[in-house]
Amino acid sequence: MSVTTAPSARLEPGQIVCPYCLEIVVYDERALHVRNEKSQYERLDTSGLTNPLRRADVLRGAFQLCRNTEGISQHYIPVPYLTHGRPLTVAMVGTSGTGKSHLLTQMVAEITDGCLAPFGVRWQSVNPADHSVFLKERVAPLRAGEQLEATGQTPFAEFVEALLLTGADGQVRPVAFFDLGGEDLVRTDALLRFLVGVDALVFVVDPLLACGLPQLDEPRERYRLRVSRSDPAFETVLDRLPRQGAYLDVATALVVGKADLLRFEPPVDRWLSRPSTAPFDPRAVREESRDVYAFLRHHAAPAWLRPFDSALRCTLHFASATGGQPTNGRFPHGVRSRRVLGPLLSILAMCGLLTEDPAHRPSTMGM
Ligand SMILES: Nc1nc2c(ncn2[C@@H]2O[C@H](COP(=O)(O)OP(=O)(O)OP(=O)(O)O)[C@@H](O)[C@H]2O)c(=O)[nH]1
Ligand SMILES: [Mg+2]
Ligand SMILES: [Zn+2]
Missing domain, CATH: 3.40.50.300 (P-loop containing nucleotide triphosphate hydrolases)
Structure with missing residues (x-):
């Protein structure tokens, strides 16, 4: 009998548990960011990325902003973490x-x-x-x-x-x-x-x-x-x-x-x-x-x-x-x-x- 259910037990396909706040996250291209030379996160607009090879390369180094900041500081998850199966x-x-x-x-x-x-x-x-x-x-x-x-x-x-x-x-x-x-x-x-x-x-x-x-x-x-x-x-x-x-x-x-x-x-x-x-x-x-x-x-x-x-x-x-x-x-x-x-x-x-x-x-x- 389960006393407390781990968040990963409630997941549907495509859903991932944020490794930091444990809220469910779905990959969302509108929330993507990249890190600049000063290690600050900047919005990434993917609409111009039409070359598939360049697009894949940019996404590999990109991050998604987690929407949940309740009781936790703002945090970003690497895109490949969200797009390669169950972590x-x-x-x-x-x-x-x-x-x-x-x-x-x-x-x-x-x-x-x-x-x-x-x-x-x-x-x-x-x-x-x-x-x-x-x-x-x-x-x-x-x-x-x-x-x-x-x-x-x-x-x-x-x-x-x-x-x-x-x-x-x-x-x-x-x-x-x-x-x-x-x-x-x-x-x-x-x-x-x-x-x-x-x-x-x-x-x-x-x-x-x-x-x-x-x-x-x-x-x-x-x-x-x-x-x-x-x-x-x-x-x-x-x-x-x-x-x-x-x-x-x-x-x-x-x-x-x-x-x-x-x-x-x-x-x-x-x-x-x-x-x-x-x-x-x-x-x-x-x-x-x-x-x-x-x-x-x-x-x-x-x-x-x-x-x-x-x-x-x-x-x-x-x-x-x-x-x-x-x-x-x-x-x-x-x-x-x-x-x-x-x-x-x-x-x-x-x-x-x-x-x-x-x-x-x-x-x-x-x-
Ligand atoms: N002899 C020996 N010493 C080790 C080994 N691994 C680590 N140490 C020593 O143990 C000490 C602590 O190692 P850390 O890996 O920093 O320990 P930690 O658990 O990460 O410590 P915190 O980061 O403070 O929580 C260091 O002085 C290391 O040199 C080992 O395999 N053999
Ligand atoms: Mg240590
Ligand atoms: Zn989160």
């Missing part, structure tokens, strides 16, 4: 410093490196200008060994990157990633309203906060951290989301991040050294989920597993975004991610993007 929104969850931004950056970097191709998934950007900013400001510095800055607080929760993914069945879906700072994720006001319409969640467990293992004491002291019984961002987000009866019906991945810190610890060592191989293997995902579950049961307080206990569909993963610890804001030995694609593949599988035949889309997956 999939993904939010990173975890308290400040757990490694959400590094993990997301490496996931996107692997997608744009073509790592989803063996799984039958192709990509294109949703907005070419925003995508190139993401590559320039996040992917390139991180790959050059620079640590990314903490995500600051924001008055408006915007997705940081969005890609058009063509699934194995040939269907295109816009996939948008939200990456808020940990401090914003514990807010209970309108800023986090977008979470109510989110399709997938990636909960990032920081082993420095979750696991009392003695080999983590040295880095824990260096960062002045303490082992905690739970993550406040997990709690707030889980509390905010609508449920299907007792459970959240949102594709969920729980990731033990910074797994390089645990690389000598069985079974983490075994998983970290395994490359992700195509085709997608649900059995291997179940095995890894079981190992992560057992690992957290043994080394962390029970509340760290709450996302798994709360979600109908949840897989568990070990991943390292950087492959090692930073020193003075840099990764002196370079940055080498491990298994960052695993949680993303699992979410894409849960949302049907890895299945060639739509009739065989998985409705449930996980343990």
Whole structure:
């Protein structure tokens, strides 16, 4: 029985939920805008766009003004997000410093490196200008060994990157990633309203906060951290989301991040050294989920597993975004991610993007 219905459940063909205010939006050429060099939005008059190639190119970089501004500031949605099928929104969850931004950056970097191709998934950007900013400001510095800055607080929760993914069945879906700072994720006001319409969640467990293992004491002291019984961002987000009866019906991945810190610890060592191989293997995902579950049961307080206990569909993963610890804001030995694609593949599988035949889309997956 449904207690609260997610907005996407009420949609008719052609309708999309605004990723920001959750009102239903229909593509409307009279509300289009383009961004000028000063990053201001200007009205776009499409009546003169008679050349089909130029028209397609202009629309690819255009935005639609969302008509709803009740309790929320004026916002614009990229046109390709509205014109390529049902979007999939993904939010990173975890308290400040757990490694959400590094993990997301490496996931996107692997997608744009073509790592989803063996799984039958192709990509294109949703907005070419925003995508190139993401590559320039996040992917390139991180790959050059620079640590990314903490995500600051924001008055408006915007997705940081969005890609058009063509699934194995040939269907295109816009996939948008939200990456808020940990401090914003514990807010209970309108800023986090977008979470109510989110399709997938990636909960990032920081082993420095979750696991009392003695080999983590040295880095824990260096960062002045303490082992905690739970993550406040997990709690707030889980509390905010609508449920299907007792459970959240949102594709969920729980990731033990910074797994390089645990690389000598069985079974983490075994998983970290395994490359992700195509085709997608649900059995291997179940095995890894079981190992992560057992690992957290043994080394962390029970509340760290709450996302798994709360979600109908949840897989568990070990991943390292950087492959090692930073020193003075840099990764002196370079940055080498491990298994960052695993949680993303699992979410894409849960949302049907890895299945060639739509009739065989998985409705449930996980343990
Ligand atoms: N050892 C190790 N450190 C990591 C890894 N990923 C991130 N870090 C470090 O963890 C710290 C926080 O990383 P962020 O990605 O900024 O964390 P965040 O969750 O986005 O934090 P907020 O934006 O403040 O919410 C930084 O010092 C990173 O260098 C990893 O895979 N391994
Ligand atoms: Mg961040
Ligand atoms: Zn809106």
